[in-house]
Amino acid sequence: MLHGMGPGRQADFVAGRRAAARALDALGRAGPVLREGRRPLFPPGVRGSISHCVGHIGACVATTNPAVAAVGIDLERTDRLTWGTTHLICTPREARWAAAARRPESRLSVVFSAKEAVYKALSALSPHRRPLFHDSEIKISGKRLDIRVSGDLLPPGHDIFGWALLIPGGYVLTFTAVTIRRHTSIRSGHQPSFHFLAETQKAV
Numbered sequence: 001m002l003h004g005m006g007p008g009r010q011a012d013f014v015a016g017r018r019a020a021a022r023a024l025d026a027l028g029r030a031g032p033v034l035r036e037g038r039r040p041l042f043p044p045g046v047r048g049s050i051s052h053c054v055g056h057i058g059a060c061v062a063t064t065n066p067a068v069a070a071v072g073i074d075l076e077r078t079d080r081l082t083w084g085t086t087h088l089i090c091t092p093r094e095a096r097w098a099a100a101a102r103r104p105e106s107r108l109s110v111v112f113s114a115k116e117a118v119y120k121a122l123s124a125l126s127p128h129r130r131p132l133f134h135d136s137e138i139k140i141s142g143k144r145l146d147i148r149v150s151g152d153l154l155p156p157g158h159d160i161f162g163w164a165l166l167i168p169g170g171y172v173l174t175f176t177a178v179t180i181r182r183h184t185s186i187r188s189g190h191q192p193s194f195h196f197l198a199e200t201q202k203a204v
Helices: 007-027 083-089 092-099 104-125
Strands: 034-036 039-041 047-053 057-063 068-077 136-141 144-149 158-167 171-180 195-200
Touching: 007 047, 007 057, 039 047, 039 104, 047 104, 057 068, 057 171, 068 104, 083 092, 083 104, 092 104, 092 136, 104 136, 104 144, 104 158, 104 171, 144 171
Parallel strands: 047 068
Antiparallel strands: 034 039, 047 057, 057 195, 068 171, 136 144, 144 158, 158 171
């Protein structure tokens, strides 16, 4: 899997895989996490997502809850993007929200990361329909992500939601989950549980 990667990229990748291994261990499930194209392939019965970032840091979210159809996670630097990319990423409402901040580029990174997490979750549901940035709109209230997506992307009877978390060192971590609305655990009022793990890895 590491063929063709430079030392720094290898360390970032390994950090993500170590986080995935720890998440599976927390679930009591044996690995490994394989690869299908660019997507991680988790063991049967596990919905999971991995992200890694410059700085040799990786994160994973995983669950075995049958009410969860798919998950997505993304980890980004908050100083990665320039304001000139706003029109490529944001809807007009999102752009206004980002522009109102003291550091608009940091908010832009949060929106970008959230949409990457949405992309991962929705792509896991329907690999043949790849969502675009403007297929979703993110409203951020505290740590909560309220997500609207184009009607053909979310299967009937499913909901999508998420969270965002700023991490010391200049990172943002975002997470999304697609849940089955009429599943028994959702109807009974139980919230799905997830395992989040983050790892750091020294450059090789």
